[in-house]
Amino acid sequence: MAKANNKMATTLNLILVLSLVLMISIAESRQLGTVGFGEKGDVVCESVYGAEEGDTCESVIQKFKLTSDSFLSINPNLNCDNFFVGQWLCTEGTVN
Template sequence: MASHHGVAALLITSLLVAVTLADARPPLTMHHNKLGGYAVADTARRQPPELVCTKIYGVQQRHETCFALAQAGELSLEQFFSFNPNINCQKLFIGQWICLSTDFGA
């Protein structure tokens, strides 16, 4: 019975990896020429505008939270997470830089 659990776990993991890789592929665009149509990967994905942080804060206490930092910066949580997209709120550390205000870069 234990081997069935291992096979099921391996199958689920494989499916998750396949779905992740499929989502990561660039979209295909069909180009036509005199020889007929062919598919080419569209590498010109639109990039979001670059954020330039204009106000930063260094975490100073061990138990500071993302919610408290957002409130201190007078930000909604949605704004806070858009300014700090890779933040792990469960693992904030003293000295970690947090962005509290941004300007869109060129």
């Protein structure tokens, strides 16, 4: 009987240690920014603008004196035919 309890305690301790190691590794990777941060092609936005009623891609480009290529490169998922009031648009930034 004591042998079974000892085996069960060892198994539970092993599960506990593995869980702790997993939690620490996840926390460390998030803290160090190694998960999805700073990868090639990521946009680093330094200034944003909340779209207003009547804004178009062209009007925002003109308002902030940008080129079309630079505006679209720092807003890679923007649909110029359908963005909404209050949508954050990057107006100054870089692409890694």
